[in-house]
Amino acid sequence: MKKTVIAATGGIVIAALALSGCSAGSSNDDGKPTGTITVLTNRTDLVDTTFKDYAAQFEKKYPGTDVKFEALTDYEGDAKIRLSSKDYGDALLIPSSTVTKDKYSSYFEPLGKTSDLEKTYRFAGDGSYNGEVYGISTFGSAMGIVINKTVWKDAGITTPPATQDEYLADLKAIKDKTDAIPYYTNYKDGWPLAGLENALGTTQGADARMKLAADKSPWKAGSDQYNIDDMLFTTVSEGLSEPDPTTTNWEESKDLLAQGKIGTMALGSWAVSQMQDAATKAGKSADEIGFWPMPWQTDGKFTSVTTTDKLLAVNKNSKNKATAKAWVNWFINDSGYAKSQGAISPVKSDPAPSTLKDFQDIGVEYVELNPDPKGKESLLTDIANTSEVDIFGNTYRQKLIDVARGAAAGTEGSYFATLNKQWAAAKTQVDQ
């Protein structure tokens, strides 16, 4: 008796599992776009407004389709977990902080040959593996510093600093002559700290990623990695950043910068339009907001690294690939999403955004990083993960700020030495 009961219970459990995992239906791989698709997005702020309009326009162009969105707050984390099931929407953004290129083909549908698509699209190399494109850039950004022009003017500065020393002297002038906080780290939210890594390549050029992966001690003078972190460290240790970094708030920081209570933040050009919005909301002119290149020149010229934001891809297991592909095409080419963000359009023929007008006036040269060579696509991520120095994350930079403001033991030299040691050890382990 007992055995049958246990077997029956087991049967019910299995039935419950089977039912939840089951969804019938035939697939539409290359046919006419029709039916429902689910799109995963990170834009929780736009999903009920702008994206609703996009869906309506798309459904008008392709009658019979229905686009549903799922907005994920912790996009990278949630999407990564869902990738291990088959249920991750029909079209989605690649959670690139965890999915390295060599794994693209296990999760995403190829969208075309790299050699073809790179003629039309920017950043085609970022979404490619083995000559096939799996993800297309939604928009690109140039790296630089977002400034409040009035604050900098009040401190007597009207031209972008050309060296790090000049930049720090400028921040000091802001501290002395105005009431503004010269630089805001956004320590608490963390991701703006992670974004600093996008300056990689400013002086080392298009191969900076592989140079970093080949370097046993990247935290020493001469490398971009050192420049980025040394600049942050000195800014904080000289007292040029916010007094209590642990209670910062990104949404609030936009208003503070727009109102002239913060002088500077290092961010991608995508932030400019958001800051301009904040300025308009505060009753000021959008011209308050300026965007300057990072203060490291090469041969007397400013450079700015352009990087892609998230890449849009199609789920390999989707039952409705045709519609999902149509959505990707429409979103990239026709939605005007990149323009609405004041960002660099992924389509090469589109004009440069107005947010980069300052860059045009200054004469900034753009650098797009080269894709990692074949067989080394996951190298840099592997070293970063193994060393637990999250160069694409925020943990070690928060620690760096703690050391700089005297809240954790150590000096710049000792902290950089620790980072170098961890990096070198991980490099040896990964290279094996």
Place this chain on the structure above:
Amino acid sequence: MTRLEPGAVAPGQATSLPGATKPLIPGKKRAFGGSRVTPWLFLAVPLAFLIVLTYVPVVNMLWYSVTDWDGLSPDKDFVGFDNFVRIFTTPAIFQVFFVSLYYLVGAIAQLVLALYLATLLSFKTRFSNLFKGIIFFPYLINGVAIGLVFLYFFRPGGTLDALLAVVGVQDTPQWLGDPGVVNVSLAASSVWRYMGLNFVLFLGAIQSVPAEQYEAADLDGATSFDKFRYIIVPSIRRILGLSFILAIAGALSAFEMPYVMTGGANGSETFVIQTVNTAFKFSKVGLASAMAVVLLVIVLVITGIQRWLFPDEKKEVAS
């Protein structure tokens, strides 16, 4: 908590109501295929949930802990006890348990405070229902919301500073920015949040003490403290023991408040935050699972000690 409750009470109830399981009409006894199957049918759904949502993940975790899985890759290589060796040979991993001491002190303060308030409110007090509501309320709020509220509370020039300025205290530390203060602030927020639960547990236990005992004590001239010492404490001894163990386990696995408020930055990293970071930031799910197994074992050992110090007194319950 759930794993401690069922065994203790169920047998007593079953024997005290023997008539309840007898069929009303003797002839129809076999209508459902035997009375032995019936309880299993009722148990099927909760058991299914328990197996699918608790035991299967735990077994999976045990398996991951002996692999080098990165959380995504289809293949998991068996690495034996490498992960455990790494945990026990890397001092940095265990250093974060030091942070748990703050939460432990906070948890003990929380128990004392909850017991004090529960005792007060179990006697006749004006507005006692209002106070009960106020004390329990924080437990009902979502932890993320509480984290955000306290973030504003603790920021420089925030609510706390403003309150202190009213009473004349100007020179306040950075509640979250100062590495010497941050864990105290976080532990205090946790106390605020979870005290309501302890309070309700204690209050329920105290109210189950028959009123005659207090009356008898009154006749004997006992003071309030005597009643607390000789009636209340002995009556709620077991719930006290249980709460204490839960407090220790909670302090070791503190996660939600520090994760929402500081993300583990500025020296506020707890063991669970470190585990989550290892798994999801550095894609070392194998190592993180091993860390989770270590925590599980520690908590099991502590629970074992609790069962040894406060054994189930089944006779008392049944009588």
